[in-house]
Amino acid sequence: MKDYLISMFIDNELDLDEKMMFVETVHGDRRFKDETVSLIGQEKLLRADMATRVPAAVQIGAAKTFTLHGFRPLAAFSAVLALATALFFLYPRPAKHLAPIAARHSMPYRFVVYLPHAHRTQITGSFTGWRPLPMREIAQTGYWVLTLNLSAGEYRYSYLVDSAKHIADPTIATREKDDFGGENSIIEVKNAT
Amino acid sequence: MKRFRFFYNEYRERLFAYLLKMTGDYHLSADIMQESFTRYMERYKNRSHSASLLFAIGRNLVIDHARRRNTRASYGDFTLNSPQADQEQALMVRERYRQVLAGMQQLPQKERDTLALVVSSDLPYAKIAEITGTSEANVKVMVHRARVKLRRILQAGES
Numbered sequence: 333m334k335d336y337l338i339s340m341f342i343d344n345e346l347d348l349d350e351k352m353m354f355v356e357t358v359h360g361d362r363r364f365k366d367e368t369v370s371l372i373g374q375e376k377l378l379r380a381d382m383a384t385r386v387p388a389a390v391q392i393g394a395a396k397t398f399t400l401h402g403f404r405p406l407a408a409f410s411a412v413l414a415l416a417t418a419l420f421f422l423y424p425r426p427a428k429h430l431a432p433i434a435a436r437h438s439m440p441y442r443f444v445v446y447l448p449h450a451h452r453t454q455i456t457g458s459f460t461g462w463r464p465l466p467m468r469e470i471a472q473t474g475y476w477v478l479t480l481n482l483s484a485g486e487y488r489y490s491y492l493v494d495s496a497k498h499i500a501d502p503t504i505a506t507r508e509k510d511d512f513g514g515e516n517s518i519i520e521v522k523n524a525t
Numbered sequence: 526m527k528r529f530r531f532f533y534n535e536y537r538e539r540l541f542a543y544l545l546k547m548t549g550d551y552h553l554s555a556d557i558m559q560e561s562f563t564r565y566m567e568r569y570k571n572r573s574h575s576a577s578l579l580f581a582i583g584r585n586l587v588i589d590h591a592r593r594r595n596t597r598a599s600y601g602d603f604t605l606n607s608p609q610a611d612q613e614q615a616l617m618v619r620e621r622y623r624q625v626l627a628g629m630q631q632l633p634q635k636e637r638d639t640l641a642l643v644v645s646s647d648l649p650y651a652k653i654a655e656i657t658g659t660s661e662a663n664v665k666v667m668v669h670r671a672r673v674k675l676r677r678i679l680q681a682g683e684s
Contacts, residue, residue, distance in 0.1 A: 335673075336665055338672075339672055340669075343650065345650050370676065374672065375672075378640075379644060380622060382542055382619060382625075383551065383618050386537060386541045461535055462534035464531075
């Protein structure tokens, strides 16, 4: 029984010997190959975009304080229900919060922002796993640029000024509040074709 | 705080995905997610961030909640019966995904736990074994068994 190799393959847990065994079994055993394909299909469903909106877990205001709630499931449930309903109707429907589904091809996307007083500018967004990437200033003009290769999909991002302040992209109208009292810009990158 | 922000952005959706698979309930998952991050922040904000710890906290809260709801120990039934809750859930959870959630709820508790952790956290088997207090070999067997059972459940639902 080598069937568990299929799950290890899906979860990137195979070592080199196991990879060899896996490939040989896929080649030699039709049932095993079909089983692998079927479970990968199911995995796509399991990892699919699950909710129309992933709720906020924390609300951190400008004063950087946040409210701690006792865990009272019923009371909290009512509050969340009311809040979720309110948000659902009040906010323009924000698009998916989940990571964009990668397309086959990526293409260069140039981010430009004018921040003449910044000493350091970084970009942070769903395309970097929210880790900040440094931007380059064009010859002390105050224009900061960075070109990233992005697959088609929807992305959220903000600029981080002097490692301290997050700002949305002033040139992009579509924004949403993040859970920290700031705003993220939302862009949709389309296939070039 | 800045580091927590990145950590939070990176793991919020994954933790929610795990909780949703465990409970099958959008609002309960939202509640537990809030409590998980709150506890994490209260206790561990000054150490280097650990996804294992966050998921362990979330997992413990799910188990505690199940124990409180049902002292008979099975943590399978989280369904909220109010029609209003059902409607809310229908708005929030994508239709196709609801079948997956329903299927997940039919898995035995340990298998659901292991599969939900593996799929949603993206942590290696070794870390999952630490969180669930079992061996890596056991995670390997359990996760595959869960996938095969889930497929059977979903296929039975289609036919």
